[in-house]
Amino acid sequence: MSRITCIAIFCAILTVQAKFPNDPKACKYGDGECIVKFINDLVSKKSATGDRDINLVQIDPLPVAKLQLKQGEDSPVNIDLTFTDNKLVGLSTMTYTKVKGFGKNLAQKHELLWNIKKISVLGPYTISGKVLILPISGNGVSNMTMVNAEAKTTFIGKPIEKNGETYMDVTNFKLYLNPERIYYHFTNLFNGDKALGDNMNAFLNDNWEAIFGEVKLSLESAFGEVYHAIIRNVFTKYPYDKYFID
Template sequence: MYIRIAFIAALVCSFLQFNSAEFPDDPKPCKFGDDDCLLKAINFYLREKNQGDTSINLRQIDPIDTGTLTLKQGADNPVNIDLTFSNNKIYGVANATAYKARGFGKDLTKKHELRFKVPVASLIGDYKIQGRILILPISGSGKNNITMIDAELILQWEGVPVEKDGETYMKTDKFRAIVKPSRVFFELQNLFNGDKALGDNMNLFLNENWKEIYQEVDVTFSKEISKLMSSIIDSVLDKTPYNKLFVE
């Protein structure tokens, strides 16, 4: 369920476009508030620069190294779990498409928004879970593959000016990532200490009830994705002054 957004990373990439390009195929700088130009630039970086670019502090975004993701929800929630994803990566960002942008004008303190369509995004790595999902107890640790199909990723934040070396840079604030999948598929290996019958039944239950499960963990999951996406964007924004990301 971790689409990957990273998609946000794409945004950061988009800013990079504004630096002087060494190659003729790189996008030209955009004017402040030129949404169409910005979207073209973001999609260029999603396709062509998804392995990262050290010159602009852009790290690899397909796959995205998620570090450790933790989802904890209390007993008053229908999905009462303590779930940790470690050594996970998000695959599929390179095939995402940015289709809407808002903000990015001369006043960097305004609200900014980017929207992406993500055909397929998969969170693959190791997991450990304990708790209850809807009516069933769940426990186990092993390999996971959680895949989202036809997801919309929405990234929203407010800009905060940061003065450094006589220049003004933008830092994200009140960052919010919203992920809306059309379908989610779960595969958790080695559930219930490797009991195949119980594990197969639980995976079947998860996939049959994916919508209700995702609705219950949406807020907690979005907070984790927001941390990941904001760190990618801030890393790029910290490289170049805001007034040099665009042209008049």
């Protein structure tokens, strides 16, 4: 079994009350087409700045303090890989295509389908272990880039009563990823041995699909924790009924 620890640096949850933004206009309950447009407008206009009015943090680039991936000995990819003080770059290339849920009854399954053209994890790393048949070790700077990924997010809404009003907590959160391609580049592998490092980077990229098959659940959990925190922050700002037109 794999173990994921993912700690993202986010803006503090704002306590200053503000009027719910009217641009873009709020949608009717369960209006999937309107909600898709609403989210895509936010991604297009607010990725680089965030939006204090709805607790949306800056998402591109998004600082990630620590992301740790550990695969056990029972996996062909048996690694201990830690990204520290990295940046997640590319969330602004997200496009949402379909949304289900978000009706008057918030305690139901909600589903969002989206794709992302390119997303990269950039920054310092350390790694040790074995990838398929080869040992690997190193510490330096890495670039892990996912291209043309189809994604699905699901979660269950949990009603939280506060000051006489109902807010939605985001629970049972799951993220599913299906990338067209993943690229890896790690500097300073094997204590800076260029030949070994170049060969390992080539091996990782030549075998990216087999590697992804082994670490898929771990990567989905790691990215899911980051995405979960973003969505949860947004829904802590206002009572659930403030997000929709009755």
